[in-house]
Amino acid sequence: MTLDADKLVSDFGIPGMRSGYEVNYCFGQQGPTGVVKETSLAELFHRYADILWDEGHHKYNVKAFIGELDEILLGARFSTFSQDLLDNLIGALRKRGNSNATINRKMAALSKLLRKAYKMGDVHSLPEFRRQKERAGRLRFLEADEEEALFREIGIRSDYFLQFSIFLVDSGARLGEAIGLKWNDIHEGRATFWITKSGRSRTVPLTARAKEVLNALANRSPGPFTAVDPQKYRAAWNAAKLDAGLxxxxxxxxxxxxxxxxxxxxxxxxxxxxxQMWLGHQTLTMTMRYAHLATHDLDMCVPVLERHLAS
Structure with a gap:
């Protein structure tokens, strides 16, 4: 049975789907050249997820991404993944209201999964993944008074979540990095994060108040923040944000x-x-988002511009 291209267009909004996809996207085992090994995105994820992604929040997100893409394709089985099909998937995501940044994250997960499938012989050809242009959004951070108000409200709800928040803002750690921290990762006032987004460990020195937080949590095992439930923390955060006027x-x-x-x-x-080293960014480009804050670097330019006034 072939995949109904018209149904994809009408039900899921995939633009420009043509009947030519019926050759590579079919549910039967026989293709025009004989027996064709076919699979689906859901099957590929089940087969390779534990190899490609560590357990944690990121893997949970990837599962949701692949599940959504598989749903758009109606769970279709395939042996090749064409460029047109990829472009149509991107179009379908955009029609659903996905931003380019969100599309890039979903395509990164798809690309990683398909590359593994290609190496293992499950997929016979791969499309070219092109990164969508992302708009440079406003970079928001907390001023001192905002932090004080927010942390006060978090503390009313949970001392533990307040301690967690203080550690996050003074270490720059991601939630998963801090939650995964073990006591033997902390030595001589420094913390080493092994579970990172880039897969590369990094070590940062700790502030005085970060050290105070860790000292107060010394009786917790196997790490200071391993008992933090991310969902409960976000719920407390959102409630505190409202009461803090944010x-x-x-x-x-x-x-x-x-x-x-x-x-x-x-x-x-x-x-x-x-x-860059502190945050564990793989490239300086990621850190350049903060470059506009380094206004002191431009102060030396003013005397140069004003020299002609003195002559």
């Missing part, structure tokens, strides 16, 4: 603590290369 701003999510850490380093005169 409820109108969608950008104020727990990840803003990492942005706040970075902004304070840059505004304090730390060069971007060191900020």
């Amino acid at each position: 409820g109108e701003e969608e950008d104020i999510v727990p990840h803003i603590l990492r942005h706040t850490c970075a902004s304070r380093l840059v505004r304090g005169g730390i060069d971007l290369r060191r900020v």
Whole structure:
């Protein structure tokens, strides 16, 4: 039985789907050249997910991404993945209201899965993945008074979540990195994060108040924040945000603590290369989002421009 291209267009909004897809997208085992090994995105994820992604929040997101793409394709089985099909998937996501940044994340997961399938012989050809252009959005971070108000409300709800928040903003750690921290990862006032987005470990020195937080949690095992439930933390965060008068701003999510850490380093005169190392960014391009905060680097330009006035 062939995949109904017209139904994809009408039911799921995939633009420009043509009947030519019936050759490579079919549910039967016989193709025009004989027996064709076919699979689906859901099957590929089940087969390779544990190899490609570590357990955690990122893997949970990837599962949702692949599940959505498989749903758009009606669970179709395939032996090749054409460029037109990829472009049509992107079009369908955009029609659903996905931003380019969101599409890029979903395509990154799909690309990784298909590359593995190609190496293993499950897919006979791959399309070219082109990164969608992302708009440079406003980078939000907390000012000192905003942090004080927000942390006060978080503390009313949970001392533990307050301690977690303080550690996040002073270390720049992602939620998963801090939750995965074990006591043997902390030595001589430094914390080493092994479970990172890039897969590369990094070590950062700790502030005085971050050390105080860790000392207060010394009786917890196997790590200071392993008992943090991300969903409960976000629920407490959202409630605290409302009572702190910040409820109108969608950008104020727990990840803003990492942005706040970075902004304070840059505004304090730390060069971007060191900020890159602190945050664990794979490329300097990612750190350049904070470059506009380094206004002190431009102060030396003013005397040069004013020289002609003195002559």
